[in-house]
Amino acid sequence: MAIKLYDLCSADKNSRFSPACWRTRMALAHKGLEVETVPTLFSEIRSIEGGGQTTVPVIADGDTVMRESFDIAVFLERAYPELPSLFRGEGGIRTSQFMHWWTNATVDSQIARFCILDIYNGLDEKDKSYFRQSRETRFKRPLEQVQDRSEEAVVRFRESLLPLRLTISKQDFIGGDVPIYADYCIFGSFQWGRMVSDFAFLETDDPVAKWFERCLDLFDGLGRNAKV
Amino acid sequence: MAIKLYDLCSADKNSRFSPACWRTRMALAHKGLEVETVPTLFSEIRSIEGGGQTTVPVIADGDTVMRESFDIAVFLERAYPELPSLFRGEGGIRTSQFMHWWTNATVDSQIARFCILDIYNGLDEKDKSYFRQSRETRFKRPLEQVQDRSEEAVVRFRESLLPLRLTISKQDFIGGDVPIYADYCIFGSFQWGRMVSDFAFLETDDPVAKWFERCLDLFDGLGRNAKV
Known part of the structure; x- marks a missing residue:
């Protein structure tokens, strides 16, 4: 089932x-x-x-x-221990928990500021007032003032990805030759940005962008085919 | 041997x-x-x-x-696979590589700015000119202008530790009940600061400070006893 x-x-x-x-x-x-x-x-x-x-x-x-x-x-x-491992051992679970928090604190928080109006505009009418109210409470300002695509914000975002960039510059995935949960964790954030917006967070020759493209191709293009 | x-x-x-x-x-x-x-x-x-x-x-x-x-x-x-595991599986090695880069990019770079003059002043006379020259090349300014203990810098540092704080707030170590290499990786940076300086990077009630204290106690106080 x-x-x-x-x-x-x-x-x-x-x-x-x-x-x-x-x-x-x-x-x-x-x-x-x-x-x-x-x-x-x-x-x-x-x-x-x-x-x-x-x-x-x-x-x-x-x-x-x-x-x-x-x-x-x-x-x-x-x-499902018999199916392909997401963490490749108990240590992988522990350190992936850190990476989960890093992704939330570093990647999600910045992508939200790039795209929050795009997200809002795409929502079903039934969701708009909830979204506006909850996010304006969180950010303590109107959505229109949360969104920030200044060059300074973009540069800061790209710089904050340095640990990821260094990790995947010489290998295909965080998992090495094959992806692991840590890849999917960070992928989710970039896919979020891609699904809701055409804003270019990354330069196309950034190793992070190339890693993201590889992730989009996984599982017969599961991520890539989600947006046409 | x-x-x-x-x-x-x-x-x-x-x-x-x-x-x-x-x-x-x-x-x-x-x-x-x-x-x-x-x-x-x-x-x-x-x-x-x-x-x-x-x-x-x-x-x-x-x-x-x-x-x-x-x-x-x-x-x-x-x-030494028969001795206590540092990574607890191949996945732990992969994600710890990311944490190594995170530590370098986020923690070390900021602690360096808090303590660089303390480090310099403690060096053997034979090392001082090498250190000054190499670090002034890296930071593109005199050591005296690299060191920055402004409140803004301290707040930014503490905020940047959020992924670590969230990870160890409800457990003793990144490894859970027992430390793993990821703990030692980040510990090394704080111990560096502690060895060279009395500057207080952390508030004492910060979960990160409490985690660091636990790390200092490991192996019969190996870290703690290094500074008297």
Whole structure:
């Protein structure tokens, strides 16, 4: 039976843009598990699987309901140890937890500032007031003032990617020859930006951009084919 | 036979302050390997083990000479698989490489700016001109203008530690209940600051400061006892 993935969508139900949901989508593909994605609006999250959820991704694997992208990845690793490993050992889980926080604190926070109006404009009408209110509370200013594509912001973003750039400059993936969960974790953030916006965060000759292109090609172009 | 560790020292040969050497020192202790440290001035690095070295740490394990802290840790893991694991699996090695670069790019670069004059003042007279020249080339200004302990710089430093803070707020070490190489990698940077300076980078109630205190206690206080 396919694993259900409640997957955030915009007004176009085929546009799945959540960075956290992309982490889970890629993790499921890495494991080769069959998935049924359920397009989910922000305003529908509270009614998922009988209620009680506040964020996506949420997966339902038979009777097991799990949330939080990192916890889902660890669940999949332990529930399906015979399928290709996401973490390649317990140490990989521990250090990937750090990389999860690095991605949130460093990558997501900056991409949000580049794209927040694009995200807002793409949302279903039912989600717009929730999104505006929650994000304006978080950033303490109107969405129109959150978005910042100044050269200074772009340069700072590119500089902050140095640890990733140094890691993947001489190898295809963070995992070496093959991707691991840490790749999907960071990929999710760039795919988020790609799904909602045409803004160019990266220079095309940046090793990070080339790594992202390799990730887009994985699993028969799962990431690349999501946007036409 | 003990493994030789060529360990950077200041004018006081007992003061070992290199962040990279501390990574190796802790990795050797984690493996429970016997070590003989060789105090080494900057100006002595080129004559280590017959010449050809440009940086420390360098280790000599019998006939095998290795350099670069990360490569040394991987070497120790593979050469002594029966001793306590530094990485807990291949995935841990891959993601720890990212954390090595994060530590260099984020932690070391900022601690250098807090402490560079303290480092300089503690050096042996034979090392001072090399240090001044190489660091002034790197930072493109006099040492006296590199050092920056402004409140803005301190706040930015503390904020940049968020991924580490989130990781160790609910567990003792990045490795969970037990430390792994990723802990030693970042520990080395804070120990560097502690060895050369009394400047308080961290607030004492910061979870990062508490994690650092736990690291200082490891291996019968190996880190703590290095400074009296």
